[in-house]
Amino acid sequence: MSGVDISLWDVSKGEYFELMFAQCKNLTNDFSEWKLSSVKSALRMFQESDISGKLPQLPKTKLEYKAYAQMFCNCKNLVEVPELPATELAAECYLCMFQGCELLTKVPKLPATNLQASCYSCMF
DSSP states (O other), X not given: OTTOOOTTOOOTTOOBOTTXXXXXXXXXXXXXXXXXXXXXXXXXXXXXXXXOSOOOBOOOSBOOTTTTTTTTTTOTTOOOOOOOOOOBOOTXXXXXXXXXXXXXXXXXXXXXXXXXXXXXXXOO
């Protein structure tokens, strides 16, 4: 994916991003302008990819079932995580989101006050 300028795509109204970049190698794109505002599922969006560029924004405050499950699972080059402002969590919404991300040194604030079953299960 290197060299492809997708940073200006308007993804704010997109709802499904499942497996979009899963297993991509040398993924250096800047996703920082991507606001997944309407996401229902980003299941495995970057799973096992070599993402090393800036991550998308995840501004949604009420999450769907498995919304971000395995989103960055086994991303071995991931060193930072996006802000996670959600306060209403559905079951398994963060399931295994960062599992296997060995280079992480900080975890995000988790301000949620309305939790559901397994919402943080295996998150890290």
